[in-house]
Structures are given as C-alpha cells and as structure tokens.
Amino acid sequence: MKIDERVEQLVRDTLHWAVKRQPIEFDRALTAFSDATMRQSALELLAAIAAFVSADICQGKPTPEQIQQLSEEVAEAEAWSSTTSPEVEAFLNAVVTGRPMSGVLPAGSAVVLAFVVAASLLSFRPKGEGEWWFNYLDKVEAAIEAAG
Template sequence: MKIDDRVEQLVRDTLHWAVKRRPVEFDEALKAFSDESTRQQAMELLVAVSAFVTADICGGRPSSGQLQELASEVAEAEAWSSASSAEVEAFLAAILTGRSLPDVLPAASAVVLAFVVAASLLSMRPKGEGEWWFNYLDKVEAAIEAAG
C-alpha cells in the first residue's frame, strides 16, 4: 500500500488529538477529511494500521476471546469518545476478516472508530524507553508500505 504524504499528515494530526483524548480538537481535525478521496485513503490507512497493531499486540491473529478483551480495553481507555466495547469489537472483527465496514457500522461511526481505535492501539502497545506512539506508527507504516 502506497501512503499519500498529505493524507498521512492529516491522519497523524487527527490521531494526535485522539491519543491526547481531546474531543473538541479531535472533532475539528476530522473536518479535514471533507472530500471522499481523502476520507477513503485515510480509512484504508487506519484500517491497515489497526489490523497490524492488533496482530502485533496479540502475537498474531487474535482469538475471539483476545478480540473481546482488546475491545473492552480500548472502550474503557477511550470512554471520552463514547465508543462501546461492542462497536470496537465489531470494527476490529470486520477489519481482520476483510468485511466491509459499511456492512457492520454506520459510516459516521466507522470513521470515528477508525481514528479512536488506531490511536488507542498505538498508544497502548508497549514501547521501548523514550519511544512514543508516533515512533511506532513510523515502523507500522514502513511495514505496510513494504508489504505492498
């Protein structure tokens, strides 16, 4: 997957506010995804990032129990976003099985969940001393691009 530099920066800016759990700034940042092409590219990137990090956290393809536990952790950590455990689990299950998100979630929910889940997963994954979520995101994006 080739990542568009402009879309990547918009995604990173929006993820920043989700990681910081700043709903007003997060909502403002979401407005940058006003056209369909930008929104679609952002969703593709966020889905790839969330799938990669989920597999990394779970040590491979997660079991249904691991998925439920991870969804519960994300929903609890991201209570500011009002994402429920069931929504997070539905989002993760869909992206890991290749199901279309509109078949599982309303479009507006899917966009918010994509950012909230990716931000939460990036920030919860254990990192080395002095490493931040965005350093890990650099590695994830490099792996995604290398995989094609």
Template sequence: MKIDERVEQLVRDALHWAVKRQPVEFDEALKAFSDESTRQSAMELLVAISTFVSADICGGRPSPGQVQELATEVAEAETWSSATSPEIETFLSTILAGRPLSGVLPASSAVVLAFVVAASLLSARPKSEGEWWFNYLDKVEAAIEAAG
C-alpha cells in the same frame, strides 16, 4: 499499500488529538476528511494500522477472545469518545476478517472508531523507553508499505 503523504499527515494530526483524548480538537481535525477520496484513503490507512498493531499486540492474528479483550480495553481507555466495547469489537472483527465496514457500521461511526481504535492501540502497545506512539507509527507505516 502506498501511503498518500498528504492523507498520512492529516491522519497523524487527528490521531494526535485522539491519543491526547482531546475531543474538541479531535472533532476539528476530522473536518479535514470532508471529501470521499480523502476519507477513503484515511480509512484504508487506519484499517491497515489497526490490523497491524492488533496482530503485533496479540503476537499474531487475534482470536475472537483477544478481539473482545482488546475491544473492552479500548472502550475503557477511551471513555472520552462515544465508542462502546460492542462497536469496537464489531469494527475489529470486521477489519481483521478483511470485510468492508459499509453495511456493518454507520459511515460516521466507522470513521470515528477507526481513529479511536488506531490511536488507542498505538498508544497502549508497550514501547521501548523513550519511544512514543508516533515513533511506533513510523515503523508500522514502513511495514505496511513494505508489505505492498
């Protein structure tokens, strides 16, 4: 997957506020995704990030039990958002199966979930001392681009 640099920066800006759990700033950052093309590119990137990081956390493709556990952990960590454990589980199960989110979740919910889940997974994954979520994101994006 080739990552659009402009969309990547907008995604990183919104992820920053999600990681920091700043809902007002996060909502403001989401306004940058007002057109369908930008929103679609951002969703593709966020789905790829969440898919990669969840597999990294679980040591391979997550089982349904691991997906449920991840969903619970994300919901508990991200109480600042409106994301619920069942919604997160649906989101993760759908993207990990490679199915489209349309028809499974409302579009506005899917966008917020994509950011909240990606931000939570990026920040929760154990990292080396001195490594931040955005350093890990650099590695994830490099792997996504290398995979094609």
C-alpha cells in the same frame, strides 16, 4: 499498500488529538476529511494500522477472544469518545478479517471509530524506552507499505 503522503499527515495530526484524548481538537481535525475520497483513504490507512497493531499486541492474528478483550480495553480507555465495546469489536473483526466496513458500521461513524481505535492501540501497545506512539507508527507504516 501505498500510503498517500497528504492523507498520512492529516491522519497523524488527527491521531495526535485522539491519543491525547482532546475531543474539541479531535473534532476540529476530523473536518480535514470532509469529502468521501479523503474519508475512504483515511479509513483504509487506519484499518491497516489497527490490523497491524492488534496483531502485534496479540503476537499474531487476534483470536475472537483477544478481539473481545481488546475491544473492552479500548472502550474503557476511550470513554471520552463514547465508543462502545461492541462497536470496537465489530470494527476490529472487520479489519482483522479484511472485510469491508460497509454493513458493519454506519459510514459516518466508521472513520471516527477508526481514529479512536487506532490511537488507543498505538498508545497502549508496549514500547521501548523513550519510544512514543508516533515512533511506533513510523514502523507500522513502513511495514504496511513494505507488505504492498
């Protein structure tokens, strides 16, 4: 997957506020995705990030049980966002299996949910000493682009 640099920076800026759990700033950052093309590009990137990080956390493709556990952990950690475990589970099941989001979640909520899930997974995935979520994101994006 070739990552659009403009979308990447906007996604990173928005992920920053989601990781910090700052709802007002997060909502403001979401306004950058006002048109359908930008939302779709962001959703594709966030889905790839969530799929990669969940596989990394689970040391391979997550099983349905692992997805359920991750979903519960994300929903609990991200209670500020009103994200529910069933929503997270539906999103993760779709991204892990490569299914399209249409029909899984309402179009408007899929992008918000994708940011919350990706931010949560990036922030609670174990990292090395002195490594931050954005350092890990650099590695994730490099792997996504290398995979094509």
